[in-house]
Amino acid sequence: MQLPKQLITELSERLAKNSIDLTPEAALSYSYDASKREHLPDAVLLPSSKNDVASIVTIARKYHIPVTVRGAGTGLTGGALAVTGGLVISMERMNKVITIDPDERIAIVEPGVINGDLEARLKKYSLSFPCDPSSAAYSTIGGNVAENGCGYKGRFYGSCSAHVAGLVYVNDEGTFISTGYFNKGQNTLSERLMVGSEGTGGIIVRIALRLISLPKEYSTSLHFFKSSSEAVKCAQKMIAYGKPPASIEYMDSPVLTAIAPEGHKYNCAKGTCALLIENCDRDAVKVGSFGNSPTRSIIAADANERAELWAFRNSISSKLYNIKTDKINEDVAVPISRLDDFAAFLDEKAASLQKTQMFNFGHMSVGCFHVTIMYNASEEGAREEALNVVSEVMHKTAELEGTISCEHGIGLSKKEFMKLEMNEEQLAFHRRIKESFDPESIFNPGKIND
Ligand SMILES: Cc1cc2nc3c(=O)[nH]c(=O)nc-3n(C[C@H](O)[C@H](O)[C@H](O)COP(=O)(O)OP(=O)(O)OC[C@H]3O[C@@H](n4cnc5c(N)ncnc54)[C@H](O)[C@@H]3O)c2cc1C
Numbered sequence: 001m002q003l004p005k006q007l008i009t010e011l012s013e014r015l016a017k018n019s020i021d022l023t024p025e026a027a028l029s030y031s032y033d034a035s036k037r038e039h040l041p042d043a044v045l046l047p048s049s050k051n052d053v054a055s056i057v058t059i060a061r062k063y064h065i066p067v068t069v070r071g072a073g074t075g076l077t078g079g080a081l082a083v084t085g086g087l088v089i090s091m092e093r094m095n096k097v098i099t100i101d102p103d104e105r106i107a108i109v110e111p112g113v114i115n116g117d118l119e120a121r122l123k124k125y126s127l128s129f130p131c132d133p134s135s136a137a138y139s140t141i142g143g144n145v146a147e148n149g150c151g152y153k154g155r156f157y158g159s160c161s162a163h164v165a166g167l168v169y170v171n172d173e174g175t176f177i178s179t180g181y182f183n184k185g186q187n188t189l190s191e192r193l194m195v196g197s198e199g200t201g202g203i204i205v206r207i208a209l210r211l212i213s214l215p216k217e218y219s220t221s222l223h224f225f226k227s228s229s230e231a232v233k234c235a236q237k238m239i240a241y242g243k244p245p246a247s248i249e250y251m252d253s254p255v256l257t258a259i260a261p262e263g264h265k266y267n268c269a270k271g272t273c274a275l276l277i278e279n280c281d282r283d284a285v286k287v288g289s290f291g292n293s294p295t296r297s298i299i300a301a302d303a304n305e306r307a308e309l310w311a312f313r314n315s316i317s318s319k320l321y322n323i324k325t326d327k328i329n330e331d332v333a334v335p336i337s338r339l340d341d342f343a344a345f346l347d348e349k350a351a352s353l354q355k356t357q358m359f360n361f362g363h364m365s366v367g368c369f370h371v372t373i374m375y376n377a378s379e380e381g382a383r384e385e386a387l388n389v390v391s392e393v394m395h396k397t398a399e400l401e402g403t404i405s406c407e408h409g410i411g412l413s414k415k416e417f418m419k420l421e422m423n424e425e426q427l428a429f430h431r432r433i434k435e436s437f438d439p440e441s442i443f444n445p446g447k448i449n450d
Contacts, residue, residue, distance in 0.1 A: 001085035003042050007063045011045070014055040019046045030088045033073040033080045034135075035413055036326075041068065041082035048093045050168065050176065050205035057203065058174030060087055061442055068444050069199045071112065071143025074135045076329055077411030079147070079198045083446035089203065091142050097121055098206075105211040106165055106181065111142025111204050127211040130157035133407070134314060142204050147409040148196030155239075155365035156246040156280070157212065159407065161195045168206035169194055172438045181208035193433065198409050199444040201437040215246075215280035220306040223275050223287050223294035224268050228252055228343040230292040231273040235364035237290035238277075239336050245285065248364040249276040249313055252343075254350065255359045259312065259319045266312065268296070275364070276313050278306075316361055323357060324374035328386050330393060333367040334402030342369060345396050349389060355382040356389065368406035394420055410448045418448070 011020055026044040047053045060067045066086035073080050082088050091112035098108040102125045109118060115129070115136040122128055131144055132151035139149075145167075150159035157163075166181025179191035194201055225231035235248045251259075251274045260266040268274075272295065277287065287294055300306040320327060334342045343360070346369065350358040355375060362369040371393050375382040394404050398420040405414055418427060431449045435441075441450070 001042050001065070003065065003086075004063050007059060007065060008043070010059045010062075011056065014059065015045070015052055016048060019048065019052065020044075021046065030070060030073070030090060031081070033070075033075045033078060035076050035078040035081075035411065037078045037081055037412060039081040039083045040085065041088040042085045043087050045087055045089045046093050047089060047091075050094075050170070053089065053094075053203050053205050054170050054174045054176065056087065056089060057170050057172065057442075061172060061174065061440060064440065064442070066442050066445050067203070069142075069146075069203045071140035071146070072114070072135075072138050074139040075143065075147065075411060076331070076408045077405070077413045079409055079411035079444070079447060080143075081412065083412065091140060094205070095140075100125060100127070102127060107209045107211055108181075109141050109207050109209065111140060111145070111207060113141045115139055115141055115144055122211065123214060126214045128214040129163060129209050130212050131160045131163055134317065141207055141209070145195055145204060145207055146198055147407065150363075150366065150407045152247040152249060152278070152363060153280075153365075154363055154368070154407070155244065161192070163210045164191065164195050164207065165210045166206075166208035167191050167194055167204055169202040169204045171202045172440065172442060176205070177202065182206065193437070196409070197437075198411060198448060200434055200447055200449075201443060203443070217281050218278055218300075218306055219284040220276070220278045220300040220309050221284065221287070222266070222298045222309050222312070223277065224256075224266075224272050224296045225274065225292065225294055227271060228273045228347055229340055231275050232339045232343040232364065234287060234290045234292065234294075235275060236336055236339050238285065238287075239365060241285070241290065243282070243285070244365050245277045245282075246280045246365075247276065247278040250274070250343075250360070250362050250364045250369075251276070251313070251316070252346070252350075252360040254357065255316055255361050258323055258359065259315050266298070276309060316359070320359055320372060320374055323359075324376050326375050326377045326383070326386075328373045328375075328390055329408075330369075330371040330390060331362075331406045331408040332369055332371060332393060332397040332402055332404055333406035334369070334397060334400045336364075336367050338400040338402065339364060339367060342396065342400055342402070346371065346393075349392065353385065353389065355379055355385045358389065363406070366406060367402065391417075412447060415448060415450075
């Protein structure tokens with residue numbers, strides 16, 4: 001897309017000198033996210049303040065140039081990619097924690113604050129923002145809120161939406177819209193629509209977060225089971241019991257083989273699956289009382305051992321690259337009562353693959369399976385097989401009345417499957433909501449409902 005000269009002139013007049021990067025190197029650097037798709041923007045903008053963002057939107061709208069807002073680019077569905085070119089607005093310089101108010105239990109942050117950095121600051125006050133994606137060390141609060149992300153403790157504490165107390169966002173006219181905490185508790189309907197809007201409804205420039213007390217005590221344990229069915233049924237029973245642990249992380253047999261190969265202290269027999277369980281400020285429930293007893297259990301005795309168990313769980317994502325070069329990572333979720341049916345379907349599917357390998361893990365307390373398919377893009381037919389598996393997984397999820405996205409959003413990669421969740425009338429209604437926020441379609445065009 002050829003950017004009008006006048007647009008660049010006006011942006012240069014309003015923004016600081018080093019806020020506009022028109023080089024091909026910048027375009028390339030901001031052309032991809034963790035979905036590994038690539039779309040080159042025509043310019044990269046690096047605002048330092050909310051006023052900068054409002055100026056950018058006002059000028060972009062005047063020239064009908066699309067704007068795609070970007071946090072840290074850890075998104076797995078291509079949400080931060082400028083599919084139709086135009087301007088990418090990176091929030092990396094808007095990374096201030098403005099206030100932490102321990103009495104109100106509120107933190108006010110700019111959207112570019114890294115989740116893990118905020119958590120480290122909150123620790124001093126024994127407070128926490130409990131939306132803890134595995135990408136917490138890299139992803140931004142703005143990106144977390146825009147995706148309505150969650151993480152290991154999603155059921156226990158809720159996803160981002162449960163902790164947003166208020167927003168300020170820039171609408172399509174370049175006006176600041178305040179909600180909730182920033183607006184005497186009002187305008188919460190538009191706030192709810194902005195959380196999870198994936199950059200398609202406006203640009204979030206301030207976030208008020210509701211904080212919780214940092215748990216004082218954790219009990220963390222890793223349990224191995226003979227089969228996926230035994231592990232998953234144990235998780236189902238724990239949830240049905242009514243006081244589920246804060247985290248119930250499932251790892252299937254191929255995952256365990258990948259992260260605990262021969263010689264590793266957690267190496268186990270083929271077919272073994274595991275649950276990593278964590279309770280916060282609550283007595284640990286006896287895992288063996290929920291169906292079949294584990295074949296082996298490791299109980300963390302102290303903070304170091306707890307960290308070791310989580311490091312083991314968190315090694316999945318990178319260790320899978322030892323298997324094959326390319327990855328597709330999905331985040332479907334099914335009702336808790338269907339977890340066992342879905343795990344059985346995945347086992348069967350995994351056994352039938354020729355050119356790809358499937359690895360399944362996920363947050364059982366919210367019914368989420370991170371179905372991960374590894375393949376070598378250079379191998380003929382491998383990517384096709386991977387995409388076919390994704391499609392089958394999506395259809396099975398819909399058949400079990402689950403959802404195609406638990407926490408990663410729709411972005412580009414899941415757009416084609418939206419029709420499995422919503423009929424034409426519902427999709428059209430969603431498009432009308434998007435049009436009412438963004439009648440000229442300048443915010444992140446080509447995503448979700450487009
Ligand atoms: C190894 C790994 C593990 C992960 N684990 C998890 C997990 O456990 N749970 C989970 O939920 N996700 C997980 N993710 C996915 C990803 O980290 C999240 O979706 C995260 O919330 C994205 O944040 P980001 O800052 O990288 O946003 P980006 O990827 O840059 O953007 C994501 C979307 O948010 C929009 N956006 C960003 N900032 C704003 C803003 N200020 N205003 C409006 N819209 C905005 C963008 O336009 C885009 O649509 C994981 C990713 C990786 C690579």
